[in-house]
Amino acid sequence: MADLSSTFIGIKSPNPFWLASAPPTDKEYNVRRAYDAGWGGVVWKTLGSEGPPIVNVNGPRYGVVHGADRRVLGLNNIELITDRPLEVNLREIKQVKRDYKDRALVISLMVPCEESYWKDILKAIEDTEADGVELNFGCPHGMAERGMGSAVGQVPEYIEMVTRWVKQYSRMPCIVKLTPNVTSILPPALAANRGGADAVSLINTIKSITNVDLDAFSPFPMIDGKGSHGGYCGPAVKPIALNMVAEIARHPETRSLPISGIGGVTTWRDAAEFMALGAGNVQVCTAAMTYGFKVVQEMISGLSQYLDEKQMALSDLVGRAVPNFVEWQHLNLNYVTKAQIDQDLCISCGRCYAACEDTSHQAIAMSPDRVFTVKDEECVACNLCIDVCPVEDCITMRELPKGSTDPRTGRVVGDFADWTTHPNNPAARLAAE
């Protein structure tokens, strides 16, 4: 069994699987169950300022996108930050941390963008013995309308300012949680870095409407005939999250900034992918909300088996794929592949043919007896046939060896050459002149 113990910005946990700040971490009872189930850490559900607690809706809080057999592919929520009194949360945090010293416990915070609020809340949590704080600059619903959450995360100057306050008034490690509801994730990440953040965590949820009731003509979740946008999460958002994590991980100014990866982590494999793209650990919410806390056992055993098979330490995995995440212009245009169909595996469904014939390059031939073959002279290697084929490994890509001729273009496959030097690239021509 590989050693999964993790140290993230100085915070130790027995494994890199933390529960994200969200409904599952709202109170002592849940958090104890999570630790007992094996979670390495917990980011406590976001605390607000002292005073009258937040109010939530009393109708549905979640919308869902289902796949086959009602598999939860995406979830959105309109729940606000904790609606329990601050002193209750603080008391419970302290009790839990005392009983689970080996587990990470980070407190998520969201207060108005004024220095005194941050100073006060940081003082309030000082003696909980929590391991760190996470600044919730991410929630896109409800609190954003009040100038908090993603309203802060969308303004790099605010991120930097508040992060500075937090580092000024607290010795705790500080994670800045970023919102994906921006055109580029880099300015917010750079701002957090400038403000002195010890790490960023991302992504928070994405503004969304999961579906519309076609009888009531209202978005879901529907509250008395009306709906508000929610924050989208779960497996559906993983590709967006992976890209944002990787962009930060490869940027020269943020490449050494630790990242806690969030967004649709459902299995050990998702976690490994986040970590390979630069995340030091991962945070999970939807998978736990869908299947319960026990899912962490599969994540632990799966990541452990993978690391054993690869003979890698956990730290070897972090960032391993980052050097291979490049801009399009640096992709090798002399890497030529052709689809090939394994006739023994083919079940003759014809999906590759329909996809290619109707929507792509007419590169698959269909015989009267339903044998499907690739026309190398037409195949641009787009991969769509592989993507739609229901049989794993039935269609694969075959690389044309260097020196051979691509029957589609008639050109000989040469050495590495990318767009930066391509004759059709005006910039390349200018550089050559």
Next chain:
Amino acid sequence: MASTPYAAGIVAGRLSSSDYAAHFSDHEPPLDPHEARVAADRCYFCHDAPCITACPTSIDIPLFIRQIATGTTDAAARTIFDQNIFGGICARVCPTENLCEGACVRMEAEGNPVEIGALQRFATDPMIARGDHPFTRGAATGKRIAVVGAGPAGLACAHRLAMKGHEVTVFEAREKPGGLNEYGIASYKAPGDFAQAEIDWLLQIGGITIRTGTALGRDVTLDALLSGHDAVFLGVGLSGVNALGIPGEDAAHVQNAVDFIARLRQTTDKSTLPIGRDVVVIGGGMTAVDAAVQSKLLGALNVTIVYRRGQERMSASDVEQNHALTTGVRLITNAVPVEIRADGAVAFEYTLDGDAGSQRTGQTFALPADQVFKAIGQTLTAPAGVTPEGRKLGAGHLGGKLWAGGDCAAGGEDLTVTATAEGRDAAEAIHAALTR
């Protein structure tokens, strides 16, 4: 009803009333909406799908399954009924394992096809149950067409003709319409008088008059029909039954399986049906299986199907055979009956399948029997004035005003779905001929 399963002879009431109810309830209960969504999601929406090719009526199966998956069951039903007005009964009785499901690419992938038959039932049942007929009759053409036989071929033909605006009269020898749907299908496959409900629903198209108890050759002549109508469609089925041709065949305890099946279907209280303790069914097709299984369900203690050749040659599908075996029916293959003895027992001789066909071995055995069912095939009784081509009538247009389809006509397997396709296609051809 003090009989027991052990009582010798042909007696009624071998079982408790609850046993009868359980045995003759829906053999394969319908999918619930969630099951249907899950089953529908397994469809790959194949290009030029093999299941469509395998369906004698060419239903656009991937489309109707996708319509189920997206919550539009009535649209799915319409897709089915466009091609096959008997989509309801076909969903229950089609040997799908030999047709659409046998061709499903998931068979190749994992040996487990999309449940097309069950999904078809899921789509079609609600519309029929509501009595919501999806088609409207075209403007009246003034053309009159006679259809002989109110089985699936005749009624499919009549429905399509009525849709086109023609006036159709259906002549049916029996007391009820439906043909084999009503008289020839195992009771547990279509309980609740489904066949009649489906016909009532079908007839909502209008323009169809059914004259039951009117047999061709007895009550009406073909010449009269031809002279009184613009076209005549023969869907008379196969009313003859093959004989064994062995000594003792005339004994009272020897019956035609088709008559037994028909009587079962027409009897509401199954406990009144007498059945033997030791039942022998001779044959290898679906009729043999239906008779054997239902004998067992009626409380027969020992039921044996005996087929003259190897099991792989039985025309009953694997699913049907397995159903018989799991019901407790015994299957003996490669044995031909040679005599029905005075004590009721049936003597058989073993055979060997070889290149030159089945050969007798000289080795014999006997099965005790107090009831014997013959299920070795049905034959055409050709209407006077029509010359058969071999063992059947020609298919489609027979010349002049005369068309034929269904089991009585050459081509295709003797299945409800095939008969439906042939009736439908004959209607299109008649329509084309009459409006040319």
